[in-house]
Amino acid sequence: MVKFVERGEYDIRTPREFIDWQMTEIEHAGRICYRSETGEITLESAADFIDMIERRGHESVVEHSCISVEFSRVSRGVTHELVRHRLAAYSQESTRYVDYVGNELKVNSFEMEAVLPRHRNTKESIELENGQIMTPEDMMTNIEMMYRGLRTSGWKPEDVRQVLPIGLATRIEMSANFREWRHVFALRTSRAAHWEIRDVMGRLLEDMKQVATPVFVDFVKAGEDRNGVDFYKVVDRRSLGKDCKTKTISF
Numbered sequence: 001m002v003k004f005v006e007r008g009e010y011d012i013r014t015p016r017e018f019i020d021w022q023m024t025e026i027e028h029a030g031r032i033c034y035r036s037e038t039g040e041i042t043l044e045s046a047a048d049f050i051d052m053i054e055r056r057g058h059e060s061v062v063e064h065s066c067i068s069v070e071f072s073r074v075s076r077g078v079t080h081e082l083v084r085h086r087l088a089a090y091s092q093e094s095t096r097y098v099d100y101v102g103n104e105l106k107v108n109s110f111e112m113e114a115v116l117p118r119h120r121n122t123k124e125s126i127e128l129e130n131g132q133i134m135t136p137e138d139m140m141t142n143i144e145m146m147y148r149g150l151r152t153s154g155w156k157p158e159d160v161r162q163v164l165p166i167g168l169a170t171r172i173e174m175s176a177n178f179r180e181w182r183h184v185f186a187l188r189t190s191r192a193a194h195w196e197i198r199d200v201m202g203r204l205l206e207d208m209k210q211v212a213t214p215v216f217v218d219f220v221k222a223g224e225d226r227n228g229v230d231f232y233k234v235v236d237r238r239s240l241g242k243d244c245k246t247k248t249i250s251f
Helices: 015-034 041-055 060-064 074-084 104-109 136-152 159-164 178-188 195-211
Strands: 004-007 009-012 065-076 089-092 113-115 167-176 219-224 229-234
Touching: 004 178, 009 195, 015 041, 015 060, 041 060, 060 178, 065 074, 065 113, 065 195, 074 167, 074 178, 074 195, 113 167, 167 178, 178 195, 195 219, 195 229
Parallel strands: 004 113
Antiparallel strands: 009 065, 065 167, 089 167, 219 229
């Protein structure tokens, strides 16, 4: 029986203390450019410095950083979009080497995880061109049966994967610097982004604003679409007030 996933999940793998250290390193690297070392670098001074360079558009300095995030229970459609961001490292669950059946003894208990639009009626009856009536959930169940049947017939996982859908739930780990994460959020949380990636990225963005506030504070929620999924925009930091960079950060 297919397991239908309600929404994707994520886990920030980078320890908070390392994220804090990276922000101080950004200030250190940036001050090399200005030859402006003026004393001890702290999280407070790093917050001021990052806010200053972001206002000036000197985003190359925030590349002295890296955050790793594991995404799970997202569709392969999401990961197809994610890996288009070139300046990052990825490790994804392989449909060649992962046997979704487990082994021949477990073939009849195989359960596929899949993502369907939660804003659509997945139990809606659809008439196909051959006159057959199926729901979207039935269609996924048929794919599951095809996978199981091919494996039972001796097909290898790397061959059977050809019938798996883009809605197959998967896992992927992504590592990128702060500047690239800003680029990802700018594209994938905008109103124009696909609903699934926007949903998971919007929630991740809110957590990133907690762990690295000075870097991501200028991303603000701009509304929600007709399906109830939030979307964001980047605003001028000057419009957020003098203390915006430290409102949510906990040193």
